[in-house]
Amino acid sequence: xxxxxxxxxxxxxxxxxxxxxxxxxxxxxxxxxxxxxxxxxxxxxxxxxxxxxxxxxxxxxxxxxxxxxxxxxxxxxxxxxxxxxxxxxxxxxxxxxxxxxxxxxxxxxxxxxxxxxxxxxxxxxxxxxxxxxxxxxxxxxxxxxxxxxxxxxxxxxxxxxxxxxxxxxxxxxxxxxxxxxxxxxxxxxxxxxxxxxxxxxxxxxxxxxxxxxxxxxxxxxxxxxxxxxxxxxxxxxxxxxxxxxxxxxxxxxx
Numbered sequence: 001x002x003x004x005x006x007x008x009x010x011x012x013x014x015x016x017x018x019x020x021x022x023x024x025x026x027x028x029x030x031x032x033x034x035x036x037x038x039x040x041x042x043x044x045x046x047x048x049x050x051x052x053x054x055x056x057x058x059x060x061x062x063x064x065x066x067x068x069x070x071x072x073x074x075x076x077x078x079x080x081x082x083x084x085x086x087x088x089x090x091x092x093x094x095x096x097x098x099x100x101x102x103x104x105x106x107x108x109x110x111x112x113x114x115x116x117x118x119x120x121x122x123x124x125x126x127x128x129x130x131x132x133x134x135x136x137x138x139x140x141x142x143x144x145x146x147x148x149x150x151x152x153x154x155x156x157x158x159x160x161x162x163x164x165x166x167x168x169x170x171x172x173x174x175x176x177x178x179x180x181x182x183x184x185x186x187x188x189x190x191x192x193x194x195x196x197x198x199x200x201x202x203x204x205x206x207x208x209x210x211x212x213x214x215x216x217x218x219x220x221x222x223x224x225x226x227x228x229x230x231x232x233x234x235x236x237x238x239x240x241x242x243x244x245x246x247x248x249x250x251x252x253x254x
Contacts, residue, residue: 001182003179003182004039004042004179004182004183007039007043007167008039008042008043009043010167011023011039011040011043011044011142011165011167012043012044014140014164014165015043015044015140018140018164020138020139020140021044021047021137021138021139022040022044022047022048022049022137022138022139022140023040023043023044023047023048023049023139023140023141023142024048024049024050024051024130024133024134024137024139024140024141024142025037025040025048025049025050025051025141025142025144026050026051026053026126026130026141026144026160027050027051027052027065027068027069027074027076028061028065028144028197029060029061029062029063029064029065029067029068029189029192029197030061030064030144030189030192030194030195031176031177031180031185031189031190031192031194032144032145032146032168032176032194033050033065033068033144034068034180034183034185034186034189035144035168035176035179035180035183035185036142036143036144036167036168037050037068037069037072037074037142038072038074038183038185039142039167039183040142041072041074047139048074048075049074049075049076049077049133049137049139050065050068050069050074050075050076050077051076051077051078051079051129051130051133052065052066052076052077052078052079053078053079053081053125053126053129053130054078054080054081054082055080055081055082055084055085055122055125055126056082056085056122056200057197057200058197058200058201061195061197064188064189064192067186067188067189068185068186068189071185071186077133079129081122081125081126081129084125085121085122085125088121088125089118089121092118115198115199116198119198119199120156120159120198122159122197122198123155123156123159123160123196123198124156124158124159124162126159126160127141127158127159127160127162127163130163131162134164140164140165141162141163141164141165142163142164142165142167143160143161143163143164143165143166143167143169144160144168145160145161145163145166145168145169146168146169146171146172146173146175146176147168147169147170147171147172147219148172148173148212148215148216148219149204150166150169150245151215151219151238152208152215152234152237152238152241153237153238153240153241153242153244153245154196154204154207154208154237154241155196155244157243157244160196161244172212172215172216172219172220173194173212173215173216174212174213174216177190193205194212209233210230210233210234214226214230215234218230218231218234223235
């Protein structure tokens with residue numbers, strides 16, 4: 001449990017340094033959010049909560065999130081963002097229809113490019129809801145992203161990337177699953193295919209076009225450890241998403 005203890009202690013130190021009183025975690029029903037929620041409880045006993053944020057989501061994801069909350073006796077609140085999302089879509093779609101197509105983003109298919117602008121509104125609405133609750137409670141938003149996803153920019157800028165801390169930011173997906181087993185996250189949650197919940201039936205690996213195991217091999221062994229075509233794709237994604245891992249750029253002159 002050394003990693004668990006170190007992460008909980010690190011979270012506690014960040015909490016005390018900020019002057020905040022606890023943590024809030026967006027519970028998606030997946031393994032990453034389950035692990036972060038449990039770590040938040042260990043770091044701040046009686047001062048951690050989960051927030052369920054359905055947005056035209058798969059009902060099974062909410063069911064799984066509730067399973068996690070009950071398993072760890074984690075207090076939860078629920079905000080259904082579907083109506084807010086519908087209102088946003090209705091407001092922006094006329095502009096989208098009128099706009100000219102932009103240059104194709106590297107590494108993604110045309111079908112995915114067409115889906116993403118509206119799909120990315122969901123995590124940005126969730127970020128807004130999480131910060132509303134966090135500000136109301138004087139809590140920090142504990143993010144659920146891991147090293148695997150961060151390395152290729154597989155997160156929404158100012159969406160699920162908009163958080164106060166990333167406890168799993170140095171762990172690849174297999175390490176997160178191992179941590180979940182140590183923390184006794186329910187097996188059904190650990191074994192569930194990872195999904196960002198952007199649309200019904202969406203899975204991370206289908207969207208990325210490769211497996212987490214492939215990505216982990218690349219991160220640990222370098223480009224020479226996987227096929228040239230796959231390495232080229234991952235390198236493109238890594239370069240194109242660099243801006244997501246940095247604060248906004250400012251001129252380096254007066």
